[in-house]
Amino acid sequence: MAEPPHRPSASVPTGSERRRIVFLGPPGAGKGTQAVGIARAHAIAHLSTGDLLREAVRRRTPLGAEANRYMNEGQLVPDALVLRLLQERMTAPDCRNGFLLDGFPRNAAQAEALEAIASIDRVIFFEIPESVLVERLTARRRCPKCGTLYNLVSRPPKRPGRCDLDGEELAHRPDDNEPTARARLRVYLEETLPLLEYYRRRGLLVGIDASGSLEAVEARIERALR
Numbered sequence: 516m517a518e519p520p521h522r523p524s525a526s527v528p529t530g531s532e533r534r535r536i537v538f539l540g541p542p543g544a545g546k547g548t549q550a551v552g553i554a555r556a557h558a559i560a561h562l563s564t565g566d567l568l569r570e571a572v573r574r575r576t577p578l579g580a581e582a583n584r585y586m587n588e589g590q591l592v593p594d595a596l597v598l599r600l601l602q603e604r605m606t607a608p609d610c611r612n613g614f615l616l617d618g619f620p621r622n623a624a625q626a627e628a629l630e631a632i633a634s635i636d637r638v639i640f641f642e643i644p645e646s647v648l649v650e651r652l653t654a655r656r657r658c659p660k661c662g663t664l665y666n667l668v669s670r671p672p673k674r675p676g677r678c679d680l681d682g683e684e685l686a687h688r689p690d691d692n693e694p695t696a697r698a699r700l701r702v703y704l705e706e707t708l709p710l711l712e713y714y715r716r717r718g719l720l721v722g723i724d725a726s727g728s729l730e731a732v733e734a735r736i737e738r739a740l741r
């Protein structure tokens with residue numbers, strides 16, 4: 516990877532300015548859950564490439580059909596496909612105030628592509644013991660209607676199998692089974708983890724302890740964003 520340009524700390528915007536945040540961390544670390552609340556609190560768009568891809572799969576677009584093969588195996592979808600979806604999404608009006616990227620970038624090529632299209636002001640790294648991740652992923656459930664995330668162990672719905680907010684039947688993501696979850700972790704360690712060094716060298720990285728209650732983790736993220 517090329518040496519980063521010098522970036523004076525004065526270029527980091529304060530809270531009232533436009534924010535461009537990246538959440539970096541392994542699958543199952545709680546990025547998606549936290550992204551919803553943090554994006555809302557800062558009035559910025561929550562951009563999850565996983566959600567964009569799942570939506571393309573659901574709508575049976577050609578891109579979705581191609582992406583699905585990789586997602587079912589826990590592999591990364593080719594960069595060009597993900598970038599196309601993301602760049603299109605970034606033109607939406609809700610991105611005017613800034614955005615929070617959840618699940619992107621996932622490798623060095625994506626980080627470099629991102630640098631060419633947007634200037635990131637903070638990268639939050641979710642630190643969590645690897646041993647709890649597979650367990651968390653396989654216990655994860657999601658409301659297909661409103662997107663609320665649950666965990667059968669740490670954050671179960673009030674009524675078994677039903678969303679607290681709209682009563683919809685909760686879904687288990689097909690790639691949250693144990694073999695695929697392990698494949699996703701392997702891909703993370705090989706391709707995504709090296710981005711820590713990439714962002715550390717640019718002075719953008721802040722690590723947070725991602726274990727504990729939802730509220731505790733949220734408070735740590737808010738502190739890291741100041």
Ligand code: AMP
Pocket residue numbers: 542564565566568585586587589590591592593594597617618619620621625690699
């Ligand atoms: P996620 O919802 O972030 O856990 O992503 C689910 C799956 O979507 C991943 O296992 C990949 O197959 C695919 N995916 C999501 N984001 C990306 C990305 N930035 N680059 C490549 N593939 C991705």
